[in-house]
Structure formats: structure tokens, C-alpha cells
Amino acid sequence: MQPVASLVKISIPSYLSNLPIPDSFGGWFRLGFKDWLALVPPTALAAGVGYTVYRAYCPKARPSCSGKLNQVIQLSNPKVVDTIDVEDISGKAAFCRCWKSKNWPYCDGSHAAHNKETGDNVGPVIVKKAK
């Protein structure tokens, strides 16, 4: 443990305290080429750690990252529109609102897995025929 302790308590603080970080905003404009060069490794390390954390907690498959709710249904269409005649519904029908159903536009229960994975609370809209 001695090498790790030495690294954490002595080497890293010494390295960071020797970085040419200016005390004022204007100081950034007075840095020389060697100063900027010295800032490249810690900046690259910080960017790498930040990107790794971003990828770990925000993969592209999640709608919150890509901005898309629909990840699978009719992706080649510019707009997904479905029309169903009320007369064709016998009793009741459950329509998907989570965009995860493999039986689109009907709910197939996929929202349950989505809710469990993301903490969301989405569910279908149920259309019932009037009695």
C-alpha cells in the first residue's frame, strides 16, 4: 500500500500544484506554449473520465440521451400514424404509449420492463366500447 499512499499523498498533489494554472482570467492569455503543453495530459484525463462516466450513465439507447422516444417502430417513416376504426374494437383494446411494443400500435406489456429499467411509469391507453 505504500506506493499507492505515496502516489495519492505526495506525487499527485505535487504534480497538480506545479500545473501552470493562472490566478486570474487574464492569466490564461499570458500562458506560453510549454504551459499549455503541460495542461494537455490532465485535461485529456479529465475529458476521458467525464466521457466514460457519461457513457456509463447515459448510453445512446436511452431516450433521454438520443432525444428519441421511438427506437424501433417504423423508423423509415417520417411520422408514425395509425388509424383504427372504433367498430373494429371488440370490447376493449390497449394501445401502446411507451413505444416499446412489438405489436404496435397495441400494448404487448413491454412497458413493464421499460418501467422497471428506467423508473418510468408509462402504460397503455385503453379504449373501451360503450355499452
Ligand code: FES
Ligand atoms: S407496451 Fe407500450 S404501453 Fe404497453
